[in-house]
Amino acid sequence: MSRIGETTLEIDLNALAHNYSYLKSMILPETKFLAVVKAFAYGSDMVAIAKKLESLGVDYFAVAYAKEGVLLRDAGIERPILVLHPQPAHLDCLIDRCLEPSLYSKNILNQFLKTAQQKKQEAYPVHIKFNTGLNRLGFGENEVDFILKELEQRSEVKIKSIFSHLAASEDPREKEFSKAQITSFEKIAERISQKLNYKTLRHIVNTSGIINYPEAQFEMVRSGIGLYGYGNDAEIDSKLKPIATLKTIISQIHHIKPNETVGYNRAYKSDRSKTTATLPLGHADGIGRQYGNGRGYVLIHGKKAPIIGNVCMDMIMVDIDGIDCKEGDEVLVFGQQNSAEVFASSANTISYEILTAISQRVKRIITGT
Template structure:
């Protein structure tokens, strides 16, 4: 396929498969995998990724809202698609597209229950993160209300770990497990059937394998962003030098004349800026772009649609390839420079960037 876009996000589906299978190898053979593809599959492009994960054997997909779920369902995906936050105005789309929903408060329970339609639901409990979820103290009231709505088909009980990747908070994480197991047991007894449970994310699978229960939710690890060396980053973000410019000592570069050349320089201009997802703080946080395997510092303030780099020591020309992130300048290393998390880097990537898949 001829590539006509200057900036592309290359996605290696073989690496996606290897990451999926590696994480699967950490689980019991009958543990079900829910693959998280919310936020445009963490910026990777949800349609191709969702269909690939279905073929790899994912039991279900997890998305943020009904729009994400509807788009993926209409692409041909057959496995369950779970909506984490269905909201109150999307009931018709949920039903028409056969989407599962997470029920985390009584308002949602009564809204969907009174529709008198068969809907697959997942009950979420708050075990300490204090975001979404029923508090364990209301489990008896919840069970009583569920009995009023026999067409709501309970598929699982879930919760969310707040710090599974942070060993200094393992005491808190273990307390979450304790609360989850206790409320899950009470709930299953109350509804008189065993209900599948899930609380582990990628870090949870790698650090707390005895808590996998019947299901797990795999997200960032599928895309290869984790400290485990067996997981490999799926994505490489590339662009080109759209102009190469010689400037004199004393010249200024970028908005606010923010960079002053201390010597004669060769600089490169790249058609990729903060509107595309290049965090503007990299202007002053030692951001680099890779050219000919050499890290080139970003100079001047990053613009909306472009940035400039120092090409010192490199013989480069217009049209040469550059790597914004990849194996040499990883998403995790960029996140560390920005004192943020890889999730933010990936989910900030503009959809105007062409996604190119290989396998």
């Protein structure tokens, strides 16, 4: 019988420590390291990951929304936490929990200044986000004077960092574009530093940027996917260790006759006698319908078992012809073997998506120390 008895996501803290150490080795000793732990730490366990990284000496955390930062504060995390996409409705609790907002537009800047004034703040740390080409969030270069004018007479806030985001740092074909972004960011940062009587942190590189643009590490770097074991490059992937392993079990085995169908809409029709296994996970657990009908596969005793038919809400069916297995046996969906990147590529998507899609109803098991 399987050791697990149910669908689980194992999270290896030793692998996390390995990845952190590797990424730290790519930057200068004095460069600060910001760990991105948004989206439940890329689908793993935000609190366990943050506590481990804090013990390893990480300098900063980043989350997407204020409620994620609140979760970390409630768990006892003390390091500074940057909220990348704060919403006006959450600015009060953001200040109450000592979370640091990214100010990316005139609206959010003015809303935060108003809230900080109401709450009688002095020199509250904020981060100014600039858009240098991703065209997602951020002030434009032409808004530098506006920002400085708004802040020069205000004591409620103090700029902790100036940052931007590379659009294609993992793509060597976009090297010219990435370098142009870095140059644009340097010009913006220089204009601001000339007006301020204090120094700020600067950061623009993400995981792939750490690797491909080390000259742009400035005072701080950010890493998300790299911490979880993926580097957007096969060579880098070989030096990292996936921290998450998704496992399940065989619930039932069926012996299908020729011309019988499997699953909803009779999407799979057998051309011969076949043996299938039903597994207790489906699109409600993060395995989307795009993995069905022979595109995705799992490993049973090291052998590939293609997903057949449509993925159900709570179950998938796999072809186990030629695999010696029984009900209750362990099934590997992704992990160190059959990585999330490989699994995701079968459905023409990326590791980020499958990792962050794993439902919170899937039991998390923390391993390592």
